[in-house]
Amino acid sequence: MGMQSIGRPTSPFPAGVSDAETVSGSKGLLQNEGLIFEIGCPNKTGVDLPAPEGKKNRLGGVARKQGSGLPGLSEPEAVRHYMRLSQKNYAIDLGLFPLGSCTMKHNPRLNEKTARMPGFADIHPLQPQRTVQGALELIDELATWLKTLTGMPAVAMSPKAGAHGELCGMLAIRQALIARGEAETRKRVLVPASAHGTNPATAIQCGFIVDEIKADARGRVDMDDLKSKLETTDDVAGIMLTNPNTCGLFETDIKEIAELIHAAGGYFYCDGANFNAIQGRVRPGDLGVDAMHINLHKTFSTPHGGGGPGSGPTVLSDALAPFAPVPFVVNDDDGFRLIEETDGAASQAFGRMVAFHGQMGMFVRALTYMLSHGADGLKQVAEDAVLNANYIQARLKHVMTPAFDGYCMHEALFSDAFTAEGIETIDIAKAMLDEGYHPMTMYFPLVVHGAMLIEPTETESKQELDRFCDSLLSIAERAAAGDETLKGAPYLAPMKRLDETQAARKPVLKWTAPDPDALAAE
Amino acid sequence: MRYLPLTPEDRAAMLNTIGAASVDDFYEDVPESARLTGTIHDLPDHQGELAVERHLARLAAKNTTASEVPFFVGAGAYKHHVPASVDMIIQRSEFLTTYTPYQPEIAQGTLQTLFEFQTQVAAMTAMDVANASMYDGSTACAEAAVMACRVTRRKKVVLSGGLHPHYAAATRLLCEAQGIEVVQLEPAVDGELELAKHVDDGTACVIGQSPNVFGTVTDLSPVADAAHEKKALLVSVFTEAVSLGLVTPPGEMGADIAVGEGQSIGNPLTFGGPYVGLFACTQKLVRQMPGRLCGETVDADGKRGFVLTLSTREQHIRRDKATSNICTNSGLCALAFTAHMTLLGGKGLEQLATLNHEIACDLADALEAVPGVEILTPRFFNEFAFRTPVDAEAVLAMLEERGVLGGIRASRLLPDDGFGDIIIAAATECTTQDDIAAYAAALKEVI
Numbered sequence: 022m023g024m025q026s027i028g029r030p031t032s033p034f035p036a037g038v039s040d041a042e043t044v045s046g047s048k049g050l051l052q053n054e055g056l057i058f059e060i061g062c063p064n065k066t067g068v069d070l071p072a073p074e075g076k077k078n079r080l081g082g083v084a085r086k087q088g089s090g091l092p093g094l095s096e097p098e099a100v101r102h103y104m105r106l107s108q109k110n111y112a113i114d115l116g117l118f119p120l121g122s123c124t125m126k127h128n129p130r131l132n133e134k135t136a137r138m139p140g141f142a143d144i145h146p147l148q149p150q151r152t153v154q155g156a157l158e159l160i161d162e163l164a165t166w167l168k169t170l171t172g173m174p175a176v177a178m179s180p181k182a183g184a185h186g187e188l189c190g191m192l193a194i195r196q197a198l199i200a201r202g203e204a205e206t207r208k209r210v211l212v213p214a215s216a217h218g219t220n221p222a223t224a225i226q227c228g229f230i231v232d233e234i235k236a237d238a239r240g241r242v243d244m245d246d247l248k249s250k251l252e253t254t255d256d257v258a259g260i261m262l263t264n265p266n267t268c269g270l271f272e273t274d275i276k277e278i279a280e281l282i283h284a285a286g287g288y289f290y291c292d293g294a295n296f297n298a299i300q301g302r303v304r305p306g307d308l309g310v311d312a313m314h315i316n317l318h319k320t321f322s323t324p325h326g327g328g329g330p331g332s333g334p335t336v337l338s339d340a341l342a343p344f345a346p347v348p349f350v351v352n353d354d355d356g357f358r359l360i361e362e363t364d365g366a367a368s369q370a371f372g373r374m375v376a377f378h379g380q381m382g383m384f385v386r387a388l389t390y391m392l393s394h395g396a397d398g399l400k401q402v403a404e405d406a407v408l409n410a411n412y413i414q415a416r417l418k419h420v421m422t423p424a425f426d427g428y429c430m431h432e433a434l435f436s437d438a439f440t441a442e443g444i445e446t447i448d449i450a451k452a453m454l455d456e457g458y459h460p461m462t463m464y465f466p467l468v469v470h471g472a473m474l475i476e477p478t479e480t481e482s483k484q485e486l487d488r489f490c491d492s493l494l495s496i497a498e499r500a501a502a503g504d505e506t507l508k509g510a511p512y513l514a515p516m517k518r519l520d521e522t523q524a525a526r527k528p529v530l531k532w533t534a535p536d537p538d539a540l541a542a543e
Numbered sequence: 544m545r546y547l548p549l550t551p552e553d554r555a556a557m558l559n560t561i562g563a564a565s566v567d568d569f570y571e572d573v574p575e576s577a578r579l580t581g582t583i584h585d586l587p588d589h590q591g592e593l594a595v596e597r598h599l600a601r602l603a604a605k606n607t608t609a610s611e612v613p614f615f616v617g618a619g620a621y622k623h624h625v626p627a628s629v630d631m632i633i634q635r636s637e638f639l640t641t642y643t644p645y646q647p648e649i650a651q652g653t654l655q656t657l658f659e660f661q662t663q664v665a666a667m668t669a670m671d672v673a674n675a676s677m678y679d680g681s682t683a684c685a686e687a688a689v690m691a692c693r694v695t696r697r698k699k700v701v702l703s704g705g706l707h708p709h710y711a712a713a714t715r716l717l718c719e720a721q722g723i724e725v726v727q728l729e730p731a732v733d734g735e736l737e738l739a740k741h742v743d744d745g746t747a748c749v750i751g752q753s754p755n756v757f758g759t760v761t762d763l764s765p766v767a768d769a770a771h772e773k774k775a776l777l778v779s780v781f782t783e784a785v786s787l788g789l790v791t792p793p794g795e796m797g798a799d800i801a802v803g804e805g806q807s808i809g810n811p812l813t814f815g816g817p818y819v820g821l822f823a824c825t826q827k828l829v830r831q832m833p834g835r836l837c838g839e840t841v842d843a844d845g846k847r848g849f850v851l852t853l854s855t856r857e858q859h860i861r862r863d864k865a866t867s868n869i870c871t872n873s874g875l876c877a878l879a880f881t882a883h884m885t886l887l888g889g890k891g892l893e894q895l896a897t898l899n900h901e902i903a904c905d906l907a908d909a910l911e912a913v914p915g916v917e918i919l920t921p922r923f924f925n926e927f928a929f930r931t932p933v934d935a936e937a938v939l940a941m942l943e944e945r946g947v948l949g950g951i952r953a954s955r956l957l958p959d960d961g962f963g964d965i966i967i968a969a970a971t972e973c974t975t976q977d978d979i980a981a982y983a984a985a986l987k988e989v990i
Contacts, residue, residue, distance in 0.1 A: 061885065066886065085792055103656070109652040138600060144606045145620055218862045226720065299573075325641065331871035374682075376710060454648055479549075530829070531661050
């Protein structure tokens with residue numbers, strides 16, 4: 022998306038003011054900051070270590086020939102480096118972060134405190150199980166919460182993120198088909214066109230083939246299309262369906278869908294990314310779901326951290342529970358125990374997905390959050406999340422075009438139908454940067470043209486929602502009126518629009534030292 | 544409730560704006576038979592900070608921490624010192640509470656740290672390019688195997704007998720789901736070079752590890768040569784990232800793909816996760832890599848900036864044709880890694896690695912002096928395997944009674960391979976001479 026600024030106004034401000042160049046390259050509080058390779062030095066370090074004695078060596082000659090040449094920084098320089106960079110990031114702690122499907126809610130600080138208790142942070146996954154009874158008890162307690170909230174009998178705790186949980190669920194389905202002797206014939210997985218990209222990608226990773234089903238005019242699964250896909254059933258492995266779906270809507274026919282899939286001999290995988298909208302109000306176990314991952318980093322408030330780590334425990338029905346991966350925790354006369362091998366109690370397990378036992382640091386945070394809210398609070402979470410989204414929809418729908426009629430769940434979806442010719446969703450998104458907001462999810466789901474998916478979450482006040490709506494309405498009105506200055510946004514962010522085409526055409530994926538000859542020639 | 548800003552008055556006003564009578568209206572699409580009334584039974588109601596903190600503290604107190612006893616447990620996760628500033632940096636709200644940097648104009652902080660991370664990982668592994676991290680070492684290993692199959696259009700991978708058994712299991716699982724044949728060589732303390740004998744024209748890659756799960760360091764160059772002769776790839780694995788400061792790195796051995804666990808740098812043990820998978824490869828293979836990549840570009844004013852790039856490999860664009868289903872990576876753990884590396888620098892890493900090695904040598908000397916102990920690992924970095932005259936599980940239990948966590952019995956990782964008398968022990972910069980003396984003394988008592 023190379024933005025050509027020539028011929029367009031580049032700034033709504035008097036010439037020379039906002040574009041003023043400074044000697045330092047900084048602008049007020051926004052500090053210019055180079056790469057560590059430009060400011061650091063290979064002989065510098067910010068860590069004091071005892072000098073090696075140089076006497077002993079048992080490497081047998083398997084020694085590194087060339088040093089890495091990486092620079093170091095003293096502690097004050099390193100701290101300042103990261104502080105300066107941090108100022109160039111938007112974050113939930115700065116303001117509303119309305120990314121649809123991402124559930125960017127407040128991350129309580131108590132969670133950070135408990136996760137850092139040495140009894141959780143300073144224990145090794147393979148130390149004797151007698152010495153980690155509290156850790157195993159915590160995993161068991163969290164598992165109980167997840168099973169109770171979802172109404173499902175079992176949960177696999179080890180998946181590392183949402184997509185890894187999808188992999189877990191689909192591998193459990195594959196294993197169940199193997200046990201039935203039908204793994205070779207049942208290869209087809211139905212996936213709605215509106216699904217997260219991870220769904221089809223996961224199905225393929227598990228050796229399935231993807232058969233896309235259409236959305237109807239109401240943004241739900243097109244039941245006629247689904248039924249036509251089920252005219253032949255002996256090749257059906259299952260369906261992967263997000264509920265509430267990626268249009269922010271509850272799948273009204275979900276129980277019938279589950280019955281049709283089960284009647285066809287397949288399994289029902291539910292993408293649980295949007296569980297925040299329904300916890301305490303609906304249990305997936307009552308809807309016929311066979312497997313569902315839960316993003317602890319969405320619904321249960323563990324921090325997104327700029328792209329992870331996540332955690333994706335996956336609840337399983339009675340039909341799939343025997344195939345759950347190792348390890349898992351059992352509680353018997355000997356206390357809490359890890360089942361780590363695929364024999365005995367786990368003889369039907371589909372295997373091991375990952376080293377060790379899952380994202381313990383995220384488990385501590387999620388359980389802290391659950392205990393804080395309690396069963397009553399989590400229900401209120403869902404209701405406030407849905408209320409906030411509907412409030413946004415109600416306040417914006419007079420200017421923006423709702424993608425579908427009626428109430429939404431936890432996120433409000435709009436199409437770009439209201440924008441004037443030439444103004445696109447991305448222009449609205451980039452203008453929001455100038456208003457001090459992270460944009461909504463853009464161009465997803467794919468079934469809505471120029472989609473804008475807004476998920477405020479429950480941790481926003483009415484005042485913050487009003488401020489956000491006022492900002493977005495003003496941008497939307499400009500978009501409807503064809504205001505060309507939107508094409509140059511952002512004007513006030515730390516950077517102007519970045520050239521993503523150039524980045525992909527000639528990828529520069531690491532810093533390389535400037536060629537000394539070229540420098541000399543300058 | 545302290546995390547919910549809406550007041551009852553707000554809720555009423557908002558419902559009024561919407562034109563709904565109550566929130567129940569929003570749930571009318573839920574089939575009636577599936578609607579819950581009241582709150583969920585069997586779960587407690589909300590609690591204040593103090594009560595919750597007490598509950599968690601009670602659980603935490605039941606665990607023995609690595610810092611409170613002489614501690615020698617490794618095998619894929621290592622007790623290292625994390626500088627205080629690293630934890631402070633990753634708790635900055637702007638890093639902690641932000642999303643994947645899909646809006647680069649307001650995410651240069653995250654993006655620049657990822658670019659620096661990629662550069663550091665590439666330099667440490669001596670590879671051309673690295674991605675912006677994976678879930679952990681084991682999943683990185685599995686992804687490397689399927690990537691090698693994509694690159695070579697072959698369907699067989701060979702795993703060494705020294706590959707961490709959890710890594711082997713995760714790799715086997717993903718490969719078998721995709722119809723890829725997996726050849727697992729017999730577990731062996733010093734068998735990485737055996738891989739060279741198991742490459743044929745159908746082999747996509749061989750996967751070797753150095754230091755391996757028994758601690759053995761191996762120059763895999765002969766394996767790389769054998770693989771390349773058959774147009775197969777070498778995937779070189781490590782579970783101890785600090786070793787890269789001292790031990791021959793993957794790039795110096797001719798590896799095509801290097802994967803490993805980055806936990807040792809900047810990240811606490813945390814009972815196994817979250818950790819940070821490192822993934823690097825040759826320039827030639829970059830477009831077949833899984834996971835996110837950060838690249839340099841310019842903005843509309845010509846200013847240098849960074850963006851996520853080559854996303855046409857990824858699931859959110861390519862869907863069923865993506866190189867992997869991975870979406871989330873380990874952003875914050877990668878930040879901890881890169882911040883710690885920035886403090887260390889290349890020299891600091893080398894010094895840290897040397898210190899680890901020398902302390903492990905001290906440990907080996909002390910244990911070797913105990914009658915009946917036989918060190919099995921011929922060349923090691925900071926971890927080695929040794930044989931005891933009695934059952935390893937019993938030895939470790941008796942050591943535990945004497946307040947020493949003396950390592951891992953190999954049979955916990957390899958239950959069926961006759962390793963019942965083998966213990967794998969690791970030492971790091973956190974290990975003191977007193978710890979070593981305590982271990983040796985306790986071991987002398989129990990065997």
